[in-house]
Amino acid sequence: MSLRRCLPASLFIWCSKDQTILVLALCVLFGLPPFARAGGDGTEECTAEKSLSFRGGTARLENDLFVGTDQNYTNGVALTLISHDIRGKPQPDCFPTPIRLHTQLIQLMNPGFWADAHAPDDTQNLVVRFGQSMYTPEDHTRTDLIRDDRPYAGLLYMGLAWNRRTHEPGSNREMLDTREVTLGVIGPWSLGEESQNLVHDAWGSDRFQGWQHQLDNEPAFQLAMDRKFRKFEGSGAIIPGFSADTIRSLGLRFGNIETSATLGIEGRIGWNLPNDFGSYPLRPGAENRPPSAASIHRKPGNSAPVTSLPRTGVHVFGILEAKAVAYDFSLDGNLFRSSHSVSRRPWVGLAAVGISAQGILAERGVRLAVMRVYRTREFEEQSTSHAYGSIALSLEF
Template sequence: MLTRSIFVAVAALSVAAGAAQADDAHRFGLLEENDSLYTSYDRHYTQGLRLSYLSPDLAARGSLNAPFDLVGGLLPIFSDAGSAARPRRIAVFLGQSIFTPQNTAVAAADSRDRPYAGWAYLGASLLQESNRGMLENLEFGIGLVGPGALGKMAQNDFHQFIGADTAKGWSGQLHNEPGVMLTYERLWRLPLVEVAGLGVDIVPQLGATIGNVFTYGAGGALIRFGRNLQADYGPARIRPALSGSDYFDSAHLDGDLGFYAFAGVQGRVVGHNIFLDGNTFRDSPNVERKIFVGDLQAGVSVFWSNAVQMIFSAVHRTSEFDGQRSPDVIGTASVAFSL
């Protein structure tokens, strides 16, 4: 189900907030992912909603640098603390994801299809850019899988509201289980061509996630064509997905208007996916997970300085488990604005 009313309301608010353009502004984002956004499907990863906040650039010696310095003292990341060429930001986020089998009209669980599950979470990211060409993202998330994530309520209440059929099999969803994830990734922005204010770049990416919700390694790249590509490293996504981030920096823009078309690919080696493997410590529905999964993504981004940005894309995801009848197509839409 698509939270269209929420998205439209926030989009309208973002336009009203267009006067905030300083790089020290506070940035807010709303991301919607839904398999029926651009298609008529309602299956598998069927809904994701994510709200985020991105801090202004941290002062070089401010107290919020402490987490970066602590991690940097233990691991070979977040080097050259306090350098003007390495701006830092903190992002916080919360969200909910919903998973269902392909056939939601029957109450009995199908052992050949993925189980029902909800996932509600919150988390934080430490983001550091180096020399306007490399971004590090260390992210920690914590949440709840199971009935306490309110997946059944979110899906069926919305379906009742719009007059659509409700999903019948939520009584067989995964059990309640606390979930944690730790992710580290690097993204590089490599300019290829720039002519008359328009450019082409490629954003390679490598990363890994560990936890009882997801464990996987990932690698991929995004190619972009447009104007003011240096503002970000591609669109944020809900994990697991082609890597992007909440990071945005308008300090070096050439004029306020920015836009780009993008296409990307990511491959993942999946060691664990609770929404396919089932609960960690209790018997629960499950299917045979595939180890190799890939995403293909294409879309457009338009922004006016850091005041407002809107992104629309479609994702083709390869089969995630044995017996999956066809790949999935996921629509995404997001808006971000500064206050």
């Protein structure tokens, strides 16, 4: 590999062959501009518009302690980074190696994803997500294997997703297509037990005693395709004034994390609605647009139209989703070896209600969204439906 450099503002970090992997990770994690090719090799240097940088992020916590329980899907945390919008067809050569490989994989699996990426209103961005999810049975005191309740299970993962927002000229509808690849680990290496013990010790709660029966270590993999539809409202950051809208969604997932198909709808009503694709629990493409961000990133104080600028707003929302499930690691157990499992139900329903507010803090867009999520029974041995709370804080850098 030839010598390359990363260009964070005024700092030059020169990467030797042995340092390349480390610097790649730092560039991705901290949103540093990607590689610029040395002028001596005859290639054109990547411009800022063609390169990748991150403009916002979201920290999300989901936990059933918010609703007074401690079982089933008991905790989920995620840190999400969202890139600036890229117009036209992405140029993989302008991205760090992991992003370039991911982009080429998407092109290989779905050749038509960027085939018509030429319309002026079409944009795409990249979402990078690091997260952990954990699942436990109902009785935290038992040390034996609880065969009629769900397994102890943890998942530690990283996901890369491209979101492509498209609008056909003359149409009153726009779409958001998502293609995500998630890699991770299931089992003790996911650190589910350690994470739960740390939180329970901090809160003074009793530890769960059966983690020795959790699923075994194995690699985790998932491909996801999502499509969302909504009324076209232009390219501004907000829909000014009081309004309401609906967002419909379709989704497919394949892998040993989950294999499923979903159909959903979200309704929103409020003041200065964000011109995005909604708020929902953790799933591919969930953080598709940083709040209070226009398709072209602008900040207060410039001469852009008022609808292109971040503005204070608040709205309530409700979500309904139906899911057909063919495989779920937290219920079916390990894929590559025998393990504890339960009788998964093939159909699951989800409903959520919440409130979201965005505003300006130190000339940066800020958004806080809280919701309560309800799930129908996911396996035959489950006695009741399950509920949990979700809170997400989003910032623009």
